[in-house]
Amino acid sequence: MNSDLAVEAVGLERSFVTHTGVLRRSRKEVEAVKGVSFHLERGELFGLLGPNGAGKTTTIKMLITLLLPTAGTARVLGYDVVDDVREVRRRIGYVFGGDRGLYERLSARDNLRYFSELYGVDPRRQKARIEELVELVGLTGREHERVEGFSRGMRQRLHIARGLLHDPDVLFLDEPSIGIDPVGARELRATIGSLVDVGKTVLLTTHYMFEADELCDRIAVIRSGEIVAEGTPQDLKRLVTAGRVLEIETYGVAPDAVAAATGVPGVQGVVVEERGQQQVLIVQFEAGAEVTQTVLASLGDVHVGRVSAREPTLEDAYIQLVTQDVPG
Amino acid sequence: MTSVRIFFIGGLMSYRAMFNWLSPWILIPSLVVSPICQILLFAYIGRSAGVGNDEFYVIGNALNYAAIPCLFAMGATIGGEREGHTLGIVLATPARRIPLFLGRALPVIANGWGVAMVGVLAGVLLLDVHIPGSAWPAILLAVVVASASCTGLGLAMGAVALRVRESAVLGNVVFCLLLVFCGVNVALDDLPAWMAAVGTWLPLTHGIEAARLLADGSGLGAVDGLLLREIGVGLIYTVVGLALLRFFEDESRRSASLDRN
Numbered sequence: 214m215n216s217d218l219a220v221e222a223v224g225l226e227r228s229f230v231t232h233t234g235v236l237r238r239s240r241k242e243v244e245a246v247k248g249v250s251f252h253l254e255r256g257e258l259f260g261l262l263g264p265n266g267a268g269k270t271t272t273i274k275m276l277i278t279l280l281l282p283t284a285g286t287a288r289v290l291g292y293d294v295v296d297d298v299r300e301v302r303r304r305i306g307y308v309f310g311g312d313r314g315l316y317e318r319l320s321a322r323d324n325l326r327y328f329s330e331l332y333g334v335d336p337r338r339q340k341a342r343i344e345e346l347v348e349l350v351g352l353t354g355r356e357h358e359r360v361e362g363f364s365r366g367m368r369q370r371l372h373i374a375r376g377l378l379h380d381p382d383v384l385f386l387d388e389p390s391i392g393i394d395p396v397g398a399r400e401l402r403a404t405i406g407s408l409v410d411v412g413k414t415v416l417l418t419t420h421y422m423f424e425a426d427e428l429c430d431r432i433a434v435i436r437s438g439e440i441v442a443e444g445t446p447q448d449l450k451r452l453v454t455a456g457r458v459l460e461i462e463t464y465g466v467a468p469d470a471v472a473a474a475t476g477v478p479g480v481q482g483v484v485v486e487e488r489g490q491q492q493v494l495i496v497q498f499e500a501g502a503e504v505t506q507t508v509l510a511s512l513g514d515v516h517v518g519r520v521s522a523r524e525p526t527l528e529d530a531y532i533q534l535v536t537q538d539v540p541g
Numbered sequence: 542m543t544s545v546r547i548f549f550i551g552g553l554m555s556y557r558a559m560f561n562w563l564s565p566w567i568l569i570p571s572l573v574v575s576p577i578c579q580i581l582l583f584a585y586i587g588r589s590a591g592v593g594n595d596e597f598y599v600i601g602n603a604l605n606y607a608a609i610p611c612l613f614a615m616g617a618t619i620g621g622e623r624e625g626h627t628l629g630i631v632l633a634t635p636a637r638r639i640p641l642f643l644g645r646a647l648p649v650i651a652n653g654w655g656v657a658m659v660g661v662l663a664g665v666l667l668l669d670v671h672i673p674g675s676a677w678p679a680i681l682l683a684v685v686v687a688s689a690s691c692t693g694l695g696l697a698m699g700a701v702a703l704r705v706r707e708s709a710v711l712g713n714v715v716f717c718l719l720l721v722f723c724g725v726n727v728a729l730d731d732l733p734a735w736m737a738a739v740g741t742w743l744p745l746t747h748g749i750e751a752a753r754l755l756a757d758g759s760g761l762g763a764v765d766g767l768l769l770r771e772i773g774v775g776l777i778y779t780v781v782g783l784a785l786l787r788f789f790e791d792e793s794r795r796s797a798s799l800d801r802n
Contacts, residue, residue, distance in 0.1 A: 281794045302635040313626035316558035330551040331634040333543035
């Protein structure tokens with residue numbers, strides 16, 4: 214373990230036992246996280262990407278001491294998340310996405326005051342600190358209003374202010390931009406970006422690839438509880454830049470047609486994206502291969518709309534990583 | 542210093558944040574009208590049955606109703622955190638748990654005291670109850686002790702809310718138990734021995750008995766044993782509550798029970 218690192222996870226595992234039935238109880242064990250290892254340098258903004266149920270939140274909950282790992286170890290700023298619980302808690306901030314997690318009947322300012330007390334913020338500094346954070350997250354003028362009247366974006370910004378009250382060195386942001394409108398999300402990204410500028414270490418989970426691409430220094434992709442790729446956004450894009458991407462708009466494409474397209478020589482993978490009435494086939498193929506006509510022919514009678522070729526994006530890399538094997 | 546602030550300031554803010562009866566539209570019917578109705582109901586049942594006197598029912602039911610805020614508000618200050626998804630955030634803070642949770646009890650005790658005293662005053666105004674002026678300070682004290690003791694039980698209930706979501710259902714059951722077993726409307730001497738024995742291990746029982754004696758003109762010295770026993774019962778529940786909070790918090794880390802129904 215390296216105490217110079219902000220976060221270090223080694224072989225983290227977490228399984229859950231669930232029971233169903235009353236008279237005939239059956240026991241089921243689910244492995245949510247299976248031996249995850251990664252680290253965050255101090256001052257780094259690290260993204261943890263993965264589909265729902267991949268183990269992102271479980272991993273974060275272990276790092277913030279709310280869950281005990283079943284196996285493996287993790288340290289935050291050199292403190293063990295199992296043995297040095299209070300030391301870890303003093304030094305971290307935790308923010309999650311969504312509407313909940315605030316005291317609705319209290320004003321934004323009182324929410325922040327309460328958590329200032331819980332984090333032991335110096336009473337002489339409390340007022341100024343709250344004002345500073347209210348300004349940082351753009352809630353100046355609204356801080357005396359009850360949270361129950363706040364929009365989702367305002368709540369999310371208040372969550373971030375709460376997470377920063379005690380000036381933590383490491384901030385865990387679990388899907389902070391979920392459900393926020395584009396303007397709010399942009400403001401939130403600017404706020405998150407500014408955290409690194411003031412020396413914070415941030416672990417961010419998000420579903421939005423452009424967000425990860427714009428913000429993160431490094432990214433780990435987690436799938437079914439395992440990290441399947443790790444690197445800079447450029448590194449991950451390179452996983453698919455050995456090829457190109459063909460987008461084919463279709464209407465009513467059947468699974469056998471997708472399988473036929475996948476079998477075309479030169480095609481590395483096909484993913485179907487539902488867009489309203491359309492199904493868009495995202496076909497990744499080897500550079501230099503001429504697959505367009507063959508793929509279209511393999512679709513048979515399927516009604517085809519617009520067809521276009523483009524360079525791969527981080528989202529393509531992500532989809533490839535979470536749906537199929539990583540190319541060697 | 543931090544723990545002291547968490548106890549006093551944090552406790553009050555948490556109470557304001559979590560106890561949803563603070564709106565006058567809910568508070569007055571729940572904590573003023575309902576206890577008066579309960580007092581009137583049992584006083585008139587007693588009158589029509591020719592059993593007991595108004596003072597017996599007024600004091601018993603007024604103190605019994607202190608259990609509503611003591612049980613439900615205390616349960617809400619912990620269970621409500623779970624509903625509002627703030628519990629995980631609170632538990633992820635380094636705040637010491639004893640001041641964090643005990644601080645929430647202070648406003649609840651004051652609330653329970655207020656509810657019981659409104660009931661006693663209403664009984665004095667509406668029914669045939671005469672309490673000597675000199676007895677009031679000691680009665681105020683007895684009601685504080687009974688509210689604090691009952692809040693200890695509320696803390697234990699709140700701790701259970703860390704594990705199960707149905708703390709309000711549990712509160713209703715416990716309220717009924719207190720109504721039956723604590724000598725609220727039937728004196729302990731008239732209850733079957735096993736019920737009276739259970740009553741002696743519940744909060745309110747000794748407080749109600751002490752308040753009745755005080756209202757009848759006894760001095761504080763005559764009821765100090767009862768008040769000490771009431772305090773002792775309350776302390777037992779408080780210690781059990783804090784131990785349960787510790788246990789269920791550790792359990793939530795082991796089994797992710799905060800995320801389950």
